[in-house]
Amino acid sequence: MPVTVVDHPLVRHKLGILRQDGVSTKSFRDLAGEVARLLTYEATKDLKTEKKTVQGWAGSVEVEQIKGKKITVVPILRAGLGMMDGVLDMIPGAKVSVVGMYRNEETLAPVQYYVKLAKEIQKRTALILDPMLATGGTLIATIDLLKEAGCKKIKGLFLVAAPEGLAKLEAAHPDVHVYVAAIDERLNEVGYILPGLGDAGDKIFGTK
Numbered sequence: 001m002p003v004t005v006v007d008h009p010l011v012r013h014k015l016g017i018l019r020q021d022g023v024s025t026k027s028f029r030d031l032a033g034e035v036a037r038l039l040t041y042e043a044t045k046d047l048k049t050e051k052k053t054v055q056g057w058a059g060s061v062e063v064e065q066i067k068g069k070k071i072t073v074v075p076i077l078r079a080g081l082g083m084m085d086g087v088l089d090m091i092p093g094a095k096v097s098v099v100g101m102y103r104n105e106e107t108l109a110p111v112q113y114y115v116k117l118a119k120e121i122q123k124r125t126a127l128i129l130d131p132m133l134a135t136g137g138t139l140i141a142t143i144d145l146l147k148e149a150g151c152k153k154i155k156g157l158f159l160v161a162a163p164e165g166l167a168k169l170e171a172a173h174p175d176v177h178v179y180v181a182a183i184d185e186r187l188n189e190v191g192y193i194l195p196g197l198g199d200a201g202d203k204i205f206g207t208k
């Protein structure tokens, strides 16, 4: 399974602030969006372009434009929303497919409560957004449903991933390309990533 750790000084710096206990809701939200933009830069490197001639200031000039533009961004509710605006800043024409999943706190199993996919999803590349790739259960369930809907090319963008979640994803969906700012040490006994960021949803929404 292809995994790209977006190892860049800006990403490492921003992640360092995200990790700090007591970081404000505003800073966490802003930084999650900024790292999402940088992940998007990497995750869109294979987009095809086509040549076009436009009128420039000194006459006609050949430029390039993205071909096709068939992308859907798939934030997993609710924490994935914290990355969505950053990604859409980079790909403003992308359609949004929303997937609502939460983890049963006892079993850690994913429970689906809302799905609204973009039209013609089978023709689109899906960029799944979730700040934390922890156990991988929610992510795998989301990929299952995207594939059932006919989606053929799927990538996942995460701020932090746990080795356990990556291994589970590799076993279930080895074709999915992962883009992540950092791979951390491990999960704790309740499925949180260590050292991680804590509860990313609570930090983005200011609910703790």
Ligand code: URA
Pocket: 079, 132, 134, 191, 192, 193, 194, 196, 197, 198, 199, 200, 201
């Ligand atoms: N979800 C979070 O918000 N944080 C974790 O560490 C794991 C899952």
